[in-house]
Amino acid sequence: MKKQKVIEKIKNDPLFALRHSAEHIMHMAVEDLFQGAKKVMGPPIESGFYGDFDYNGKITEEDFLSIEQKMQDIVDANLAIVVREASYKELKEIFQDNPYKWEMIEDLEKNKEKATVCEIGEKGSKYYDIDLCAGNHVARTSDVKAFKLLSVAGAYWRGSEQNKMLTRIYATAFDSKEGLDEYLNILEEQKKRDHRNINKNLEVFALFEEVGPGLPIWLPNGMIIREELERWGKETEEKWGYVRVSSPFMAKRKIFELSGHVPYFEDEMYKVTVPGEQEDEYFIKPMNCPFHHMVFKSKPRTYKELPLKIAEYGTVARYENRGAINGILRPRIFCQNDAHVYCSKEQAIDVFVEIVNLHKYYYDMLGLNNYHIELNLRDPTKMNKYHGNEEMWQKAEKITREALDKSGIKYTVVNEGAAHYGPKMDFKIKSAIGTEYGISTNQIDLYSPERFGLTYIDKDGKEKPVIVQHRAPLGSNERFIGFLMEHFSGNLPVWLCPIQVEIIPIGDKHEKYAQRVKEALKAKHIRVEVNDKAETMQSKIRDAQVKKIPYMLIVGDKEVEKNEVSVRLRTEENLGSKPLEEVVLKVEEMYLTKSLNLW
Ligand SMILES: [Zn+2]
Ligand SMILES: [Zn+2]
Structure with a gap:
């Protein structure tokens, strides 16, 4: 999605204020737990938020549990979150040890923009925090009903490689435990379905x-x-x-000038040098x-x-x-x-x-x-x-x-x-x-x-x-x-499957029949292979299942004798023994009609 559109979407999200507040709570917890860690900044993003820290040590995923526990403590303390105006002078005093906030304050001053701070809790009490912030929070820390830290990465201050590398923690927050669980399930499912994983x-x-x-x-x-x-x-x-x-x-460049791709699109095009024709520029x-x-x-x-x-x-x-x-x-x-x-x-x-x-x-x-x-x-x-x-x-x-x-x-x-x-x-x-x-x-x-x-x-x-x-x-x-x-989570329709049928002979003596079954399917242009490895039937089934092969045809004594095959689908459904001819016709039908079903 384009950047502008994403920002709009995040701002209109009813969870924006809650996630923004959770981010403050995370900053508090990290500064409390890690000596010398300085909060930098971090906005809500689509489906969560992140926070950047300047910390000379290392924060890893192994620290997440203790950070989450500290955050829960702050949530349970039910602290008020209040925004008020502040003078540049006051701000510089508060953030005298934080060069990042200083830079932001100076920017505000330069542009003569109003400065506000957000305060969480009472000064002098166990948990208190003050931060440079334009607002939009929930009223109390206890309104943050459910949260979870997700990952940690390095990020440069203001995105520039010239600057110091900061520690960035990605997290998410919801107004209910159910909302969070549902989201974590989707994340899990997305990871499983990632095409690079399935590949x-x-x-x-x-x-x-x-x-x-x-x-x-x-x-x-x-x-x-x-x-x-x-x-x-x-x-x-x-x-x-x-x-x-x-x-x-x-x-040649000429055709792309005519089409208007040059200059509108030129920085996304690959230039090619043609030997002996330096006067003309070519593009892929x-x-x-x-x-x-x-x-x-x-x-x-x-x-x-x-x-x-x-x-x-x-x-x-x-x-x-x-x-x-x-x-x-x-x-x-x-x-x-x-x-x-x-x-x-x-x-x-x-x-x-x-x-x-x-x-x-x-x-x-x-x-x-x-x-x-x-x-x-x-x-x-x-x-x-x-x-x-x-x-x-x-x-x-x-x-x-x-x-x-x-x-x-x-x-x-x-x-x-x-x-x-x-x-x-x-x-x-x-x-x-x-x-x-x-x-x-x-x-x-x-x-x-x-x-x-x-x-x-x-x-x-x-x-x-x-x-x-x-x-x-x-x-x-x-x-x-x-x-x-x-x-399809890898379970492609039959017509698109690289291998459509896996034949699994139970023992060596069934291999000859397995080859006959293979020929019968190949005659119908069905993509088929025989697993004749010296493995157990169970492990051959598992192997075919992992490869998402839609049909497993198991052949043993009984099948050889009756000219049948025992049909197992990748859905783990067991259809039992069926005449070979019937199975060939069925698979062919599913293939040719581009059916989304297996049987
Ligand atoms: Zn804030
Ligand atoms: Zn076109």
């Missing part, structure tokens, strides 16, 4: 420092998932009337759009060809800073399920509705039903980020809103995040545990046709500009698969 068992991708940050290598299992998805994307697009193209991985492509525009331009077009839908699974590279990189969810190179639809002004709204319907089709098939569109408009404080034709912006915004209304999809409006050339729509999907992901981006674009001179000859013989719609319902393979791994 350890699923072996989808690998990252190496030698290859570079944000540059995942797809492993064999990952390629199976990727190719299944791409096949689905291509087959679907063919049915919906798309044509496919392929564009080069890098291109950050987007496929300019090339599709050139395809449209490659010959004169008439109204009969519209809407023209040009699709490509196109690999693009965009700079992400190291801190933002996250497995395959946020890499530096990714392959998009991209397409651009060129249409007349009259067709624009119907085309958009069709694109929304395509999204619905994909998401329904995957059982994703918690999604909406976020309409991103221009940030009024950063108008220099966008190209300047006001009339065009307003027209694009009008068509976009009309189209959204007609499509009937839920949407919210945000005054930031537009593309440099027009309003942007993000499809936001919530995963099974409520984590929100931006999966697909859509745009109704009036700017590119003007820049590239994209026109067609209409029925009346006149040359008219087209409207372009950018769309990528399945996002990038990287982000979409990372999302699916987390959403």
